[in-house]
Amino acid sequence: MRPDYVDFHTHLDLYPDLAQAIAACERKRVATLAVTTTPKAFERNIELSTDSDFVRVGLGLHPQLVADRHMEIDLFEKLLPRTRYVGEIGLDRGPAHYRSFDLQKLVFGRILRACAKQGDNILSLHSVRATKPVLDMLDEHLPPNxxxxxxxxxTGSKADVRRAVDRGCYFSVNESMLASAPGARVMREIPINRVLTETDGPFITRAGNPIDPGDVERAIEMIASSVGSSFEDLRTQILSNLNRLVQRS
Known part of the structure; x- marks a missing residue:
């Protein structure tokens, strides 16, 4: 079955009921990347999404958890051959996590080298206050092919966006990103054929409540408005972008 929407970064296992969250993505026909934050979370996500037409699971080791979970990198490497999708991984140099930054880089480097060896992964990357180090490490450890x-x-600089585009990166954007000045600025620099939508649920909220799994219509409306497109043309473009990404790998 063909999807109607794309949610390329969400944490389905952080909603109250993972099975219901997966069912919501099925019902809405949303091509969904369910990222995980630790390798130990991977098995349950895979088990419950095995029969899903629309949900794929990313193997993750979140940079904000590396200080306490870095020893799970061995499990990550063991599980990697079982999936094409990787995430959430990356670097975070925000105030709460900069002390573990050197350890984050060691873990991220091992992940990138393992992915380079496997050769066909699609990675969803976190880069809070670390856009240049993330791009530097991609150049060092993960050739674009x-x-x-x-x-x-x-939310990197204009130069960071150009650099990422030049190496073939895509960008997943959500409604909270687009509502911020830095996020809106970045959106103006991204080629429309490199854009995917995401929810980052359940972390993004409306009126204090987490947005629903796969609830990307608002992001599509905001992107369409920013680029002067119709909702339907933009929705179709994002589906085309996803298809190109998956076929390219």
Missing amino acids: RGCVVLHWF
């Missing part, structure tokens, strides 16, 4: 990168909620 050995994996495809989707930059999640990217």
